[in-house]
Amino acid sequence: MSRLNAPEMVIPLDEAPVHRRTRIAAIETVIVDCPTTRRHRLSNTEVSAQSYVIVRVALADGTIGWGEAATLGGPRWSEESVEAIKANIDTYITPALAGVSALDFEQNALIMQKVVSRNTAARAAVESALYDAAGRSLGLSASVFLGGAVREKIEVAWALASGDADQEIEEAKAKLAAREHRRFKIKLGFHDPAADMDRLRRIVDTLGGEAEIIVDVNQGWSEATALRRLPELAEMGIALIEQPLRPGLLAATARIAARSAIPIMVDEAAFSGTDIVQNGMAATGSVLSLKLVKSGGLLEMKRAAGIASAFGMEIYGGCLLESGIGAAAHLAVFASLPRLEWGCEHFGPRILRTDLVKGGITFRDFHIHVPDGPGLGIEVDRDALREVTRKG
Ligand code: MUC
Numbered sequence: 360m361s362r363l364n365a366p367e368m369v370i371p372l373d374e375a376p377v378h379r380r381t382r383i384a385a386i387e388t389v390i391v392d393c394p395t396t397r398r399h400r401l402s403n404t405e406v407s408a409q410s411y412v413i414v415r416v417a418l419a420d421g422t423i424g425w426g427e428a429a430t431l432g433g434p435r436w437s438e439e440s441v442e443a444i445k446a447n448i449d450t451y452i453t454p455a456l457a458g459v460s461a462l463d464f465e466q467n468a469l470i471m472q473k474v475v476s477r478n479t480a481a482r483a484a485v486e487s488a489l490y491d492a493a494g495r496s497l498g499l500s501a502s503v504f505l506g507g508a509v510r511e512k513i514e515v516a517w518a519l520a521s522g523d524a525d526q527e528i529e530e531a532k533a534k535l536a537a538r539e540h541r542r543f544k545i546k547l548g549f550h551d552p553a554a555d556m557d558r559l560r561r562i563v564d565t566l567g568g569e570a571e572i573i574v575d576v577n578q579g580w581s582e583a584t585a586l587r588r589l590p591e592l593a594e595m596g597i598a599l600i601e602q603p604l605r606p607g608l609l610a611a612t613a614r615i616a617a618r619s620a621i622p623i624m625v626d627e628a629a630f631s632g633t634d635i636v637q638n639g640m641a642a643t644g645s646v647l648s649l650k651l652v653k654s655g656g657l658l659e660m661k662r663a664a665g666i667a668s669a670f671g672m673e674i675y676g677g678c679l680l681e682s683g684i685g686a687a688a689h690l691a692v693f694a695s696l697p698r699l700e701w702g703c704e705h706f707g708p709r710i711l712r713t714d715l716v717k718g719g720i721t722f723r724d725f726h727i728h729v730p731d732g733p734g735l736g737i738e739v740d741r742d743a744l745r746e747v748t749r750k751g
Pocket residue numbers: 401431436518520575577626677678679680704
C-alpha cells in the first residue's frame with residue numbers, strides 16, 4: 360500500500376475541521392414581494408411584482424449563504440407558490456438538513472428529495488444557499504463545486520412583454536442604445552394569434568437587423584395555429600420559437616418542429632431529466648431552456664444540460680425573473696457549462712424597481728457578467744430585502 364493510503368494518513372471525513380465548521384446551524388426563509396418597473400404579461404398570467412422566497416443559511420463557522428425561489432404569477436408558471444415554498448422548506452426541508460455539512464452537496468440533495476416530492480423551486484433555493492455558504496466558508500466560487508467556470512460573461516436577452524408594441528419598441532431601442540441587450544424575447548399567446556403577429560411584425564420591422572428576435576408562446580397555441588403561423592415567423596426572421604404548445608403534446612410539438620425552419624425551444628415541457636429524454640426521443644425541439652425552478656438544484660441543472668446536449672439539443676440559460684440572488688445561482692451553473700449556445704435571459708435584476716443585490720449584477724456590452732468572489736459572488740442588500748419582506 361503506498362504511503363498516501365497508509366491508514367495513519369486517513370482522517371475520517373466527518374472529523375476534518377472543514378466538515379465540522381460547515382455544518383448547517385440554521386435555515387431561515389422570508390417571502391418578499393418586489394414591484395417591477397412595468398407589467399409583464401405571459402399567455403397565462405401577468406405580474407407587476409415578483410414574489411420570491413429568500414433562504415438564509417447559517418453555518419457553524421458563522422458563514423451566511425443566500426438562495427431564492429422564484430415564482431411567476433403565484434402558482435401559475437409552475438405549481439409552487441411562495442406560501443407553499445416557505446411552508447415546505449420550514450416544515451420539511453430545514454429539520455431534515457439540521458447538522459449536516461453544506462459541503463455534502465449530493466447527500467443534501469438526496470435528503471431534500473426524500474422529504475419533499477418535486478418542490479423543485481424550494482429545493483433549488485435551499486441548495487443555492489448551501490453552495491453560497493460553502494463557497495464563502497472556503498473562499499471559493501460556487502462554480503468550483505460544479506467543475507469550474509469556463510466563461511466570465513454570457514450574452515443576455517431581454518423580454519418584451521407589456522403587450523403594447525409602442526412601449527416595447529421604445530424599451531428595446533433603449534436597451535440597444537445602452538448596449539445592454541440585442542436579443543429580445545417577445546411574449547406571444549395573450550392576444551389572439553392574428554393580433555400577436557401584428558404586434559410582432561411592428562416590433563420586428565422597427566428593430567430590423569439591429570436585434571435578434573425570439574418568441575415565447577408559453578403554451579398558448581394549438582398545433583394548427585402554430586403550423587399556420589410558421590411561414591410568417593420564418594419570413595420575419597424569428598430565431599427561436601419557445602414552447603408553442605402545452606407540455607405533454609410530444610407528437611404535436613414534434614410535427615411542428617419537423618415542419619419549422621425555426622428551431623423550437625423546450626421550456627415548460629421539460630422539468631426533470633426524464634422529461635428531457637422524452638422530449639429528445641420525440642424530437643420536439645432543438646434547444647432546451649434551463650431553469651432552477653425546473654431542475655430543483657444546481658447540480659441537477661448541470662445534469663439536465665448534459666442530457667439535452669447528448670440529444671444534440673442546444674442550451675439556453677432560462678430564468679423566472681429572479682432577482683440578483685437567483686440570477687447569481689443560475690450564473691454559477693451557466694458559467695461552468697461546456698456549451699451554452701444561446702446565452703441566457705437573466706434580465707430579472709433589471710426589471711425589479713429595486714434589486715435585492717448590492718452593486719447589482721453587471722450588464723455591459725450585451726452580456727451579463729458572472730459575479731466573481733466566494734460563493735455566488737454577490738452581496739445581499741439587507742435594506743432592500745427588509746423593504747419588500749412580506750409582513751405577518
Ligand atoms: C418563461 O416562460 O420563459 C422567462 C422570461 C420571461 O419573460 O418569462 C419567463 C418564463
